Amino acid sequence: MATNMADSFSYDTLFSENSSDTPLNVVKHAKYDFAVAYPAPETLPMDGLIQALRTAVDSDSMKTAQGMAYYPHQLGSQELREYTSEKLTSDRGFTVGADEIALTNGSGESIGLVIQALTNPGDVVLAEEFVYMGTLNQLRRSGADIRGVAIDDGGIIPEALDEQIAELTANGSKPKYLYTIPEHQNPTGSTLSAERRKAILDIAHRHRMPILEDDCYVDLRFEGETQPAFRALDDSGIVVYVASYSKLLAPGLRLGYFTAAPEVMRRALGFKQGSGPNQFAAMAIEGFLRNNLDSHRDSFSPVLRAKRDAMVASLEENFGGSGAEWSTPEGGCYVWLTMPEGADIASIRDEVLEQGVGYVAG
Known part of the structure; x- marks a missing residue:
């Protein structure tokens, strides 16, 4: 005879130390x-996306291992990575090969992989004093000691950043890296000038502190001049570059990417679960953007x-x-x-x- 354990069993003592009791709220969108x-x-x-996907589905390559017969490569679609390499050269002013780019399920996954690769509990991580909540939550889960950097209408103030790093280092808490959204920042909307970017990059080099550059809004400029990426101003490997196709096309596609020094790529991808992101989304994006x-x-x-x-x-x-x-x-x-x-x-x-x-x- 089976015993009914429904009323007596509890998971209370079984949860991991890293888990949190987060309410499963239904998102309520205002009008x-x-x-x-x-x-x-x-x-x-x-x-356009539907037509691009239809074209990809009808192609001969769809039936090959590079199409849909096998799981995607860990780095993601070869075709979209090649397109991304071309786009970075033409739009952002730096050149990386297709095999130096990893596609992810949105830029948030890219950021999460890099955070896991670089962050130990207790590490001091710098970010704008007002910054994207999603990244803050990922940093908190990693156990990072997050410190806000002073900003004004033009974004991070280089002099304040330099002083803060020096003070923290003198107190035995040298920052591990700086996370920043330099273009159309979330939530302030500010954009760092080229002059400030160069100054911040110089500070990063002097203090031997990497920069995690979140460039996911760069394609959404509607007036003025796009500023050079941190990554375009540096070839030493100190900049980890993250960007997104979700913001440019449709958030529901959830497709981002990152590129970094080879040793960072290897460590970050070691935390990636399974293969690359959805091939359908990658095919639709690559097919659409090449022509549109x-x-x-x-x-x-x-x-x-x-x-x-x-x-x-x-x-x-x-x-x-x-x-x-x-x-x-x-x-x-x-x-x-x-x-x-x-x-x-x-x-x-x-x-x-x-x-x-x-x-x-x-």
């Missing part, structure tokens, strides 16, 4: 949702600019003269609003959400 950076649906090139990158940028850039202009105009209309300040980014998805002293925007967030407006309190 006007400024809490999540997702694109306007009308900018998604669905027809410029036209796609031309189609979504005016939409992003119009949304930025509407947001800034609304802030001026409703908060002008109140002491509030906000950024006016030249690209990306983020406008950073700073309220006057004493304003508690976190406390009214749920009430505002009930009125159909979502935002993230800093």
Whole structure:
């Protein structure tokens, strides 16, 4: 006779020390949702992606080991890596071979692999004092001691960074590396100038501190000049470069990539589970971008600019003269609003959400 153990069994003493009891919340999107950076649906090139995928499926290579017969290579689709190599040369000013690039399930996986490869519990890791929550969570899970670096409207302040590293090093807590989003930063929208990038790179070399460059928003510029990547300013291997196709095309595709010094690539990929990312997504992206990158940028850039202009105009209309300040980014998805002293925007967030407006309190 079977014994019913449903009421007596418990996992309470079996969980790992690294696990956390995280609520499984159902995402609630507001009608006007400024809490999540997702694109306007009308900018998604669905027809082009579907046609690119249809072309790939009909090709002879689809039936080979390089197509769909085998699991993807650990580095991901050869064709998309070759295209990525070409794109980095033309768009970002540095050259790496296809076999020096690893495709991942979004840029978040790239960042996570590098964090695992470089971070021990207790290591000091630097990042902008306001920065992407997803990376902060990954750093926390690694046990990193995260320290915020002072920023202004132009991003990281090099002099403050240099002083902070020197002080931490003098106290026996030399930073392991710097994580930064230099182009259209999340959440402030700031972009580091070429001059600041060169200064920060010089600081990194003097202190022998790697830079983890998250360039996932670089393709979303709609005015002004794109700044050179940290990686393009350096050939020593001190920069680990991460970027994404998800932001450029469609977040649901979840396809990013990274490139780094060979020893970093080997260690990071040692934490990767299984093979490379979805071949269907890779085929659709490569097939679409080879013929449509410029036209796609031309189609979504005016939409992003119009949304930025509407947001800034609304802030001026409703908060002008109140002491509030906000950024006016030249690209990306983020406008950073700073309220006057004493304003508690976190406390009214749920009430505002009930009125159909979502935002993230800093």
